[in-house]
Amino acid sequence: MCNLYANTLAPTLMQQLFAVSTMNDHLGNAEPHTAIFPKGTAPIVALDENGERVLLNTHWGFVLPQVSKRTGKPIRPKAVNNARDDKLRSSSFWKASFTERRCLIPASSFCEAKGRNPATYVWFGVTGEAARPPFALAGIWRSFAGNYGTDYRELITSSMITTTPNALVKDTHPDRMPAILDPEDYEAWLTAPAEDAFRLIRPYPAENMAIHQQGEDLKSDLGGL
Known part of the structure; x- marks a missing residue:
């Protein structure tokens, strides 16, 4: 499962890249994100109520409230940041968002950890002319308003879709990889009926991907700057 990625793209x-008008860019003075962890700030491209593309900052991970087993009081919630493709149409946690609120998650690389003590951090991306060619991950989003631990918060939250890994990623993570979308599929992912959108979720071709860097203590993709 992907718990770390980078988006070093300027607004x-x-x-x-994602055909968003300047008026619909709500990112503010966004700086490059060399390491986005669950509960971190994750820019997305979504559709507004008029069907126009907008750039939004989101909380990476759907909020799952928790209470302390010892005291019964609210504690910091979980951020469920990966949605398995085989659960999208059956789980009540994901289904409505997949049907009604899909988004693009801009990225420059994503990371998977291999092994432990110490882990090797492997940063993957797509091939192209640039050092870190941009791409988009398949995502979903929803609003949250309620108790966030001991505080009340109103958030837009997002989660990325994961699928089976290709040959390049499988050596590091044998079970899952984020679903990378082809640029020609961006519009369909945002607007097509759910069954048509589901067909766009598949392992990205290994020959069109690369390992940008790998090693210990590489919890950010500084090479993307």
């Missing part, structure tokens, strides 16, 4: 580049 103006995201506007261009």
